Amino acid sequence: MSLRAASPWYPGDLTMVIEARWRRAVAGYAAAIAAVGALTALGVIISGAVEPADVIMIYLLGVVAIAARFGRGPAAAAAVLSVASFDFFLVPPFFTLAFEDARYAITFTVMLGVGLATATLMDRLRATAEAARSREAQTATLLSLSRELALLRSSPAILACAERHIAATLNHPVTLTAEPNVAGAGALSLRVPGGPADEIEAPALRGSLEAMVGITAVALQSAAMAEEAQQSELRARTEELRGSLLSSVSHDLRTPLASITGAASVLLQGSASVDEQTQRELLQMIHEEAARLERLVRNLLEMTRLSAGAVRVHKEWVPIEEPIGSALARAEGRLRERPLTVAIAEGMPLVPLDVLLFEQLLLNLLENACRYTPEGAPIELRAATAANQAILEIADRGPGAPPGPREALFERFTRGRVGGGGVGLGLAICRAIAIAHGGAITAEDRPGGGMIFRVTLPLADAPPLPRSEEGA
């Protein structure tokens, strides 16, 4: 058996592998026999006290009950059995299907007719009520399925979600598989191993299944399209970045290289005109320029990795002192002549962050402060918490940034001032790292002169800490 999925993109076959279910029908007939038996026993007991017509009423009540519970087949069987039992046990001569009084022929016919008609009517009523109930349930299922699918972006998740809903509808495990073929089209097949055949064959349920598979097909298709759009946007952005990198960076790479090559060639000549102090200066310059190149290349690599989405943020619970201490140690050479104060709020909780990325962020902010403020100008580093956020500030007493919107400082290839010696990537990297942590970074003018860079990171419930120990 196959169903056509209602989707132009997934015109697939809906395959169902079904094993008919007999158990329920057998149970209905067994109940009919049992009910008639019980009613006959009751009829025999009360037959002395009541008219035979009353016993017939009791039988009809049994037929109605069987019809309401098990449907038409068992109810018809119950009607026939009722007539037979009535004749056999309650109509003289007893224990034979023959009867003396010819009027009983009419009684039996009417009893059988009323029984069968009741069975049919009850069955129809039952079917209508059940259909209404299942339609309602199916509409609700469809609604919740489409709502959930709208949030999903990956095909396995979509298939799993649809499987869950269909299985809940059928009350039976199912498997839904998509076999994509050329041009984005594909076939969806639904397998219901050992499922209830009679129910699936019912037009209402079948229609509902088709609708669910159709919705799933549409969701799969739009997920595929969204992924493709994202891919091409990423490609375009990478291209754009590569272009601006080349134009902006070639100058910045060549300048230190030229100084290094030049200085080294002078030293190699070993000319007598170069005195010892000049030699030392040239060596110093080679060292500094190489360090500058290293920073530049490091920032370029970091930016490329961050904007290509190749960086995975590995968050750990860390005391904020740790990345701060590490960044200060790495920036030591540049900070040596600077008055620097570090103020970390008392009782600062653990912060969930990627230590290596966060150290990079701090290092870039510190290098930035060193680069754009005069030597000897103080730098302050503060950490505190507010409104379930960790806040980290680096404040300087430099000349501040040129006028203009402060957010623009965080754009790639934006330099605070010409001649600063950077490529304009440091703050862009800071912003990318802050965003990757679910946080933000802002810059503002500091009252009394200078700049404040402020990083905010979301805090969450800290993990359980070891029980405190007694002092040793």
Added chain:
Amino acid sequence: MSDAGPLVLIIDDEAPMRRFLRVALVAQGYRTVEAGGVAEGLRRAVEHNPDLFLLDLGLPDGDGLELTRQLREWSKAPIIVISARGQEADKVRVLDCGADDYLTKPFSMGELMARIRVALRHAARWSPRSEPVITFGEVQIDLSSRTVSRGGRALRLTPHEYKLLTTLAGHAGKVLTHRQLLLAVWGPGHVEQTHYLRVYMAQLRQKIEDEPARPRWLVTELGVGYRLRGDGDAP
């Protein structure tokens, strides 16, 4: 040192890097052997039985981890790993696997020499530190009476803080990974609980350091572990 100085095997695929290391080491009185890859490194190691290995992590013909494992099967000589920034996970694996220390490119001569000195010193000591008192800066640890003092004043340390400090002090100058420290202080049941270690380290710094946010002695090796900077080991 005489011409019988310690023999260092440099395993690095970059010829300029090997040259820089050779020049630097020879100037300090070390003897050097060089290898350009894993296979050659193993061969040279067997031929010369060096006193120390300098191993670059980014070798083209194989895995530094595997090489470390193979060397550790027969050699106790210290292995110092040279790596780029961003290879922290690889570094941790190699350190947990038996390497002794690491250097991140670019590094200075001073750092290189300090690491080599520490590694050779630890290698020369067969038994655990026998002297009962360890001193760095103003801090004094008396192992026999299990007391720690700073500037003559006794410090109150919890048992875990004491264990952490003595573990680091027993390997002064050498990096210890998070895993190694957790194993030594908390035991094998807690090797994943890195935040325990971080919290205790922060507490210890509060007690030991003048400026806990700019530690002088208990240095963070970010993404790898911690190091107690011994007297005279500063680069």
